[in-house]
Amino acid sequence: MRYARQPEALWRSTSRGPVVFAPGDLDPIRLHGAAALVWEVLDQPLELAQLDADVTALSPGAPGVDSAVADLVERGLVVPLP
Amino acid sequence: MSVAELARLVAGHGLRDDALDPPWLAPMEVGQLLAEGRRHKLVGMLDQAVADGALRCDDDDAHRIGEAAVEVAGWCVRLERHLLAVHDLFDAHEVPHRFVKGPTVAHRFYSHPGLRMFVDIDVLVPPEQLDRAERALQGADHQRDQPDPYPGFSRRYAKSVSMRHRDGMEVDVHRVLADGPFGLRSRPAVVWERPAVDFSLGGRIVPALDPAAAFVHACVNAVASYDCVSWGALRDVAQIAPSVALHPARVAELATAMEVEACVAEAVSRASRDLGWEPSAGLVETAARPISERERQWLDSYRQRPSDPRRALQGMQAVPGLRAKAAYLVSVGRLLGGRRPRRRASRPAPAVAQRRSLR
Numbered sequence: 001m002r003y004a005r006q007p008e009a010l011w012r013s014t015s016r017g018p019v020v021f022a023p024g025d026l027d028p029i030r031l032h033g034a035a036a037l038v039w040e041v042l043d044q045p046l047e048l049a050q051l052d053a054d055v056t057a058l059s060p061g062a063p064g065v066d067s068a069v070a071d072l073v074e075r076g077l078v079v080p081l082p
Numbered sequence: 083m084s085v086a087e088l089a090r091l092v093a094g095h096g097l098r099d100d101a102l103d104p105p106w107l108a109p110m111e112v113g114q115l116l117a118e119g120r121r122h123k124l125v126g127m128l129d130q131a132v133a134d135g136a137l138r139c140d141d142d143d144a145h146r147i148g149e150a151a152v153e154v155a156g157w158c159v160r161l162e163r164h165l166l167a168v169h170d171l172f173d174a175h176e177v178p179h180r181f182v183k184g185p186t187v188a189h190r191f192y193s194h195p196g197l198r199m200f201v202d203i204d205v206l207v208p209p210e211q212l213d214r215a216e217r218a219l220q221g222a223d224h225q226r227d228q229p230d231p232y233p234g235f236s237r238r239y240a241k242s243v244s245m246r247h248r249d250g251m252e253v254d255v256h257r258v259l260a261d262g263p264f265g266l267r268s269r270p271a272v273v274w275e276r277p278a279v280d281f282s283l284g285g286r287i288v289p290a291l292d293p294a295a296a297f298v299h300a301c302v303n304a305v306a307s308y309d310c311v312s313w314g315a316l317r318d319v320a321q322i323a324p325s326v327a328l329h330p331a332r333v334a335e336l337a338t339a340m341e342v343e344a345c346v347a348e349a350v351s352r353a354s355r356d357l358g359w360e361p362s363a364g365l366v367e368t369a370a371r372p373i374s375e376r377e378r379q380w381l382d383s384y385r386q387r388p389s390d391p392r393r394a395l396q397g398m399q400a401v402p403g404l405r406a407k408a409a410y411l412v413s414v415g416r417l418l419g420g421r422r423p424r425r426r427a428s429r430p431a432p433a434v435a436q437r438r439s440l441r
Binding site (some may be wrong): 007008009010011012013014015016017019020021023027028030 | 126129130132133144145147148149151152155156158159160162163194195196283284285286
């Protein structure tokens with residue numbers, strides 16, 4: 001299974017993390033930590049293993065990539081693709 | 083280094099080699115630089131410049147700049163959502179439109195859109211559709227910032243009409259791309275003869291100007307606007323230029339058709355001089371076109387804030403055709419004289435016309 005950014009989300013990068021405005025949300029949110037890293041590396045849809053590798057390359061020892069992905073999926077910011 | 087100089091440095095970040103000894107920002111300067119950054123639409127670029135080490139400051143100040151960038155980014159994505167709503171609205175009301183400036187530049191011509199902040203939405207419509215666009219927006223909780231000074235004045239002479247949504251978002255509906263005399267001289271049809279270019283925003287496709295038109299507009303916006311000429315506007319010139327570098331003839335042809343060659347020449351020259359940008363050989367040649375004395379007066383007038391009578395005189399010089407000049411003079415004369423135009427006595431509409439208006 002691959003994961004991708006919610007295509008209808010509007011977002012911007014900042015030095016403090018990406019600011020993301022998902023469809024249906026009333027306010028934009030800023031992502032932190034592993035969630036921010038996951039979001040930034042998802043320029044293209046990726047499988048979890050590649051996602052983990054890319055995040056680790058950006059921030060060695062970054063914990064909780066799996067849980068960050070799960071959280072982003074639950075919030076509708078990331079979508080699973082077949 | 084003054085705060086103005088620092089702002090200019092930020093505007094040129096990435097266009098030239100960074101200084102070997104980047105300037106250090108004192109805490110007091112950070113607040114002032116952020117204010118300049120907001121004024122010149124450079125907060126995102128400032129955030130990037132600090133992150134890249136082109137400007138140095140302590141961690142607290144870097145954090146402060148980053149938080150300002152977060153705030154600006156939040157407003158920009160809200161505006162983008164509003165843009166998509168305006169697009170749907172205009173489609174539903176069959177108003178032809180092209181989005182310009184702001185997000186259309188940020189997403190297409192910058193390495194990431196966070197570098198280019200904007201504070202409102204700008205959309206170009208054919209002049210004859212201006213009233214329809216205004217009515218569509220009024221029906222969607224927007225109000226005009228300033229009423230038409232004279233019935234039909236904006237449709238004939240204004241650069242744009244500003245509409246504000248109850249949530250505070252501003253939509254500038256443009257009749258033409260340039261303000262003042264260059265706008266009055268230009269033929270809006272020239273832009274509409276060109277096909278729109280689609281750009282993707284939030285998974286949707288919305289219409290925008292093609293790169294040559296976007297570049298010419300950036301030049302016009304940078305030097306032919308009565309608003310404060312922002313460093314950000316000049317940066318747009320340098321940022322869009324690579325997209326047209328291989329086709330300078332297209333830029334020259336469009337600038338000629340719009341009669342804004344002087345604006346392109348001036349903008350390329352200023353961006354090169356002020357931002358340390360090196361334009362391509364083709365654009366240098368395009369920009370080498372001499373500026374006439376009248377064009378120089380017009381260009382200077384945007385910075386000098388001319389009196390209303392002088393602005394009216396320049397407008398009359400610019401409006402093409404004797405009848406149009408006379409009509410313009412009458413309109414402006416009434417405005418300056420403070421007299422309201424006499425309205426024609428209303429008559430009952432014929433039955434046929436009434437049936438048509440219900441469609």
